[in-house]
């Protein structure tokens with residue numbers, strides 16, 4: 247039942263993101279049914295544990311839905327600047343990144359940043375109430391989950407159980423990565439003027455950098471069609487695309503960046519894509535296709551939870567692996583980018599963004615871990631965030647900024663999973679290079695191996711290629 251509901255719900259979400267008519271009433275009904283099924287499951291079963299945890303998550307999602315919707319609404323209505331416009335309307339949280347990407351006058355960006363930071367006072371109470379409620383729901387189910395009967399002390403425990411990692415290990419991993427990246431990051435930041443045309447300051451955030459620093463390279467990628475290119479590469483090593491549907495049409499209400507939906511694993515996987523800026527789209531299209539081939543390669547005879555309930559730290563391995571092709575000079579040469587200056591610039595800029603990713607995500611992850619673990623208030627969380635950003639990024643950013651992030655004020659954890667997956671993706675890439683070829687994307691036997699790894703779904707044998715050793719990844723991004 248859970249799978250049927252999940253499929254129906256994902257289908258509606260797909261229609262919504264694709265810019266088609268979708269049934270709002272149906273979405274509400276499905277979410278109610280999902281809640282009932284989860285409640286029933288939690289009352290009657292305690293095994294399998296993954297399903298128990300996902301049921302608690304469903305219950306928590308459903309109960310806190312009104313807060314989530316309120317947060318979305320306030321972001322559009324209250325986080326808004328009266329002085330500047332984007333697309334004919336006052337800049338709001340929703341158009342902030344586009345405004346930052348297009349605005350040439352840095353002073354205007356600074357004003358909007360400062361204004362939005364002040365206006366977090368409108369969303370702080372909702373974030374606080376929602377997280378408090380989530381904490382309460384998890385503590386109500388606490389005795390059910392922990393096999394040692396210590397109970398769940400916070401929603402963070404649920405996350406750690408599904409990622410199969412302990413808090414102390416995760417903390418150490420994340421803070422070690424942050425410390426290793428920080429010196430290099432700060433010295434590269436000195437070349438900021440070359441990257442973004444100005445001295446980097448506190449309001450030049452990760453997303454601003456990500457948009458700006460590839461702008462001069464875009465023209466070299468206009469002739470590459472990402473969908474054609476990624477299908478050709480992966481098709482040549484045996485990936486079957488018959489269960490993956492790419493929607494490349496441009497509809498006005500279609501979601502701007504590429505996104506993948508697992509409507510039914512492994513038979514119905516859908517990728518939405520519309521062309522915008524060439525290089526960014528190339529990498530994000532490869533990323534989403536990585537998700538798609540993973541889901542379509544999962545063995546259909548596995549149990550429901552083994553097919554669907556793998557954590558982000560596993561899901562993102564394959565998307566990051568396929569995306570990394572778009573940063574690999576050997577691969578880029580294969581698809582026709584032959585200008586050496588462009589290739590070396592691209593590598594440098596990508597490495598810088600990966601360093602930025604590590605220092606920024608280290609601060610994000612550590613703040614969220616402490617938030618749950620030490621039961622911080624929103625004010626305390628902001629002060630801690632300020633401190634962590636200073637420590638890892640070397641910038642004085644107002645701590646309230648975390649509430650303006652798209653993930654931090656919404657997800658229980660989520661952010662460190664990207665770091666875990668980045669480590670594993672680098673290990674997998676090394677494994678494939680050593681076992682097959684530096685150009686493993688040309689080797690059908692490498693494709694076969696990948697499918698064998700992916701086929702196991704949640705039962706993936708990570709030991710085959712990963713020790714969760716950060717060295718490969720960190721050496722790669724800290725090398726010159």
Ligand SMILES: [Zn+2]
Nearest residue numbers: 533537562565
């Ligand atoms: Zn992803």
